[in-house]
Amino acid sequence: MTTKLERKVKSICKEYAKDYDSGMSGFMSDLQQGGCQSGMIGELIYYSDTTKFYKKFQSEINDLLAENLASSGMSITETFGDKWDNDDPLALDTYNQNLLAWFAFEETAFQLFDTEA
Numbered sequence: 001m002t003t004k005l006e007r008k009v010k011s012i013c014k015e016y017a018k019d020y021d022s023g024m025s026g027f028m029s030d031l032q033q034g035g036c037q038s039g040m041i042g043e044l045i046y047y048s049d050t051t052k053f054y055k056k057f058q059s060e061i062n063d064l065l066a067e068n069l070a071s072s073g074m075s076i077t078e079t080f081g082d083k084w085d086n087d088d089p090l091a092l093d094t095y096n097q098n099l100l101a102w103f104a105f106e107e108t109a110f111q112l113f114d115t116e117a
Contacts, residue, residue, distance in 0.1 A: 005060040009108040012043060028113045036102035047094050050101040054091070061104040068107065 002010075013027060020026035036044045044050050054061060069076060077084055080099060088096045 003060050005057040050098040054097040054101040
């Protein structure tokens with residue numbers, strides 16, 4: 001069963017992959033190299049969009065983050081390094097919400113691509 005987050009990410013990825021001669025593999029290669037931070041995902045450039053995405057998929061993002069932290073054995077600070085705002089551990093403010101939106105999009109896209117490849 002796919003989640004709402006997975007369906008949204010898959011839809012966005014398929015749309016952007018149409019612009020690549022190599023299709024999804026080319027798109028995923030660019031996503032791996034630059035990530036959402038590069039601005040390649042138009043829906044996730046501005047804080048107003050990334051925080052909306054985070055809030056819409058917050059529960060699924062939290063589950064994904066918990067899985068990632070448990071499987072890696074790393075703390076949230078180790079995972080995100082100096083990008084994580086330690087003064088906002090619950091991601092109540094824009095900066096960490098933005099970071100988690102990008103994390104969720106990228107991780108979900110990589111998981112979807114790995115299972116479909």
